[in-house]
Amino acid sequence: DGGITQSPKYLFRKEGQNVTLSCEQNLNHDAMYWYRQDPGQGLRLIYYSQIVNDFQKGDIAEGYSVSREKKESFPLTVTSAQKNPTAFYLCASSIDYGSTDTQYFGPGTRLTVL
């Protein structure tokens, strides 16, 4: 089955630590995205990648970093510079970076800072 996988499902981090969230897709999509979801705030765009080896900052990129070395993979690192990282993180992909392209979402990773 084609789809998007995210791991781990739950992640706990101590303050001052960097953590990396995994996102893999086997849909052969060019574009990939990372969103952060907080209660009552909807989804906010962290980073996006239109094509392999390219990515751009979204609305709330500070304290996060990404890479796009392979078409199917778009890992997100939450660095110690992110002051309030506890949230639900969602990865998505679309066939292209087009305005009408449907984004397909993974099941999410819930990050908690202890």
Next chain:
Amino acid sequence: AQSVTQLGSHVSVSEGALVLLRCNYSSSVPPYLFWYVQYPNQGLQLLLKYTSAATLVKGINGFEAEFKKSETSFHLTKPSAHMRDAAEYFCAVSESMGRRALTFGSGTRLQVQP
């Protein structure tokens, strides 16, 4: 800059009643509009999207939405609610020119009473 407003963070209906979830957008260029549904602790699933073809858009699970340019609205409706419709619903917008990434509203949680 584009934005989305979802009126009502929580909506409660009885099983069999009409579902109406409101979405208003702001965009300086022709928008494309989406409705997504999220079940607890899961990713988002596309319900329907408006891409400037028919203004009345039919989606999955019996939902539909009508694009009204004069009212800058894209409200989601379903004639008869079912218990399985209980979830959070997000309206999102992208632009035909400029920002093609989605901008999400803050979401509406639908509760269905037996």
